[in-house]
Amino acid sequence: MYGWIWRHLPGGTASRTVCALVLLTAVVALLLFVVFPWVEPRLPFDDVTVD
Amino acid sequence: MTDPDGDRTQRWDRVPGLPPVPGARADAPPRRGLWRTLALGAGELLVTAGVVLLLFAVYAVFVTDVVTAQRQDELSEQLREEWDSAPGRGAITRVELGDAFAVLRIPRLGEDYTRVVLEGTEEEQLSQGPGHYTDTAMPGEEGNVAFAGHRVGKGSPFLQLDAMRPGDPVVVETADSWFVYRVLAEDDPSGIPGMQIVRPTALEVISPTPNAAGAAPSGAYLTLTTCHPRYSARQRLVVHARLDGGALSKAQYPDGPDALHENR
Numbered sequence: 548m549y550g551w552i553w554r555h556l557p558g559g560t561a562s563r564t565v566c567a568l569v570l571l572t573a574v575v576a577l578l579l580f581v582v583f584p585w586v587e588p589r590l591p592f593d594d595v596t597v598d
Numbered sequence: 599m600t601d602p603d604g605d606r607t608q609r610w611d612r613v614p615g616l617p618p619v620p621g622a623r624a625d626a627p628p629r630r631g632l633w634r635t636l637a638l639g640a641g642e643l644l645v646t647a648g649v650v651l652l653l654f655a656v657y658a659v660f661v662t663d664v665v666t667a668q669r670q671d672e673l674s675e676q677l678r679e680e681w682d683s684a685p686g687r688g689a690i691t692r693v694e695l696g697d698a699f700a701v702l703r704i705p706r707l708g709e710d711y712t713r714v715v716l717e718g719t720e721e722e723q724l725s726q727g728p729g730h731y732t733d734t735a736m737p738g739e740e741g742n743v744a745f746a747g748h749r750v751g752k753g754s755p756f757l758q759l760d761a762m763r764p765g766d767p768v769v770v771e772t773a774d775s776w777f778v779y780r781v782l783a784e785d786d787p788s789g790i791p792g793m794q795i796v797r798p799t800a801l802e803v804i805s806p807t808p809n810a811a812g813a814a815p816s817g818a819y820l821t822l823t824t825c826h827p828r829y830s831a832r833q834r835l836v837v838h839a840r841l842d843g844g845a846l847s848k849a850q851y852p853d854g855p856d857a858l859h860e861n862r
Contacts, residue, residue: 548642549642594831596719596724596729597803
């Protein structure tokens with residue numbers, strides 16, 4: 548999977564490294580700001596009320 | 599570095615190469631079997647899943663703290679402005695769901711422990727700060743003023759709640775008053791414990807008289823609930839306190855009651 552992505556990034560090693568870092572940052576941001584905030588309230592780790 | 603005969607190619611370039619292997623392409627990646635490709639892909643997916651889970655743990659424990667701390671600063675500023683612009687409104691009678699309406703101070707949890715509390719105990723409120731159970735008493739009233747707060751993450755307001763000792767002050771600041779509650783002693787005549795660990799369904803801990811569902815209020819109590827043990831939602835840690843004295847006006851005590859500076 549990662550090998551396939553690497554082969555399909557444009558340019559030489561420098562360009563590919565920059566592209567890979569941009570992709571990584573985008574994925575981490577998506578997880579931190581969209582996916583995790585959505586998932587977290589649905590997990591039963593932090594129920595603090597009696598009901 | 600010039601060869602005497604003027605040939606600039608390296609020596610090994612002049613050695614005749616081996617004849618090409620039939621069918622092999624020099625620049626193509628080595629061909630792998632289907633199973634090998636699948637196994638490599640599965641391995642990469644598993645490692646990725648592990649990294650994502652680690653990232654989630656970091657998010658839940660640290661990143662939410664930062665977000666909540668920012669929100670608490672905003673709420674605190676808004677509440678101060680609101681209080682300063684309309685002094686002397688009298689007792690709180692009704693607040694809307696989601697409104698910030700009081701400030702909780704617990705010296706045992708830190709000299710400068712201050713949390714703005716909001717009305718309601720849905721995740722939307724609890725992610726911003728401790729929440730006040732709707733339909734429980736308001737600060738200072740007869741009955742039980744009950745708050746829930748996160749133990750780990752979201753600012754971790756009640757992380758150290760198990761450190762509370764009998765007699766510890768829990769101070770609630772409202773628009774114009776201070777209320778000092780004190781954690782109940784083990785041998786309190788009411789029979790209500792200062793701290794207990796209960797099932798998540800133990801609704802009676804926030805009833806007007808704690809642990810006596812359906813009974814009339816028998817005093818002015820305060821109850822804090824959070825999850826227990828840490829990182830788990832199996833049980834609830836509950837702390838009960840009772841109002842010590844009456845309301846202290848903020849006009850008379852602009853810097854708060856002495857209980858805020860009790861050094862134990």
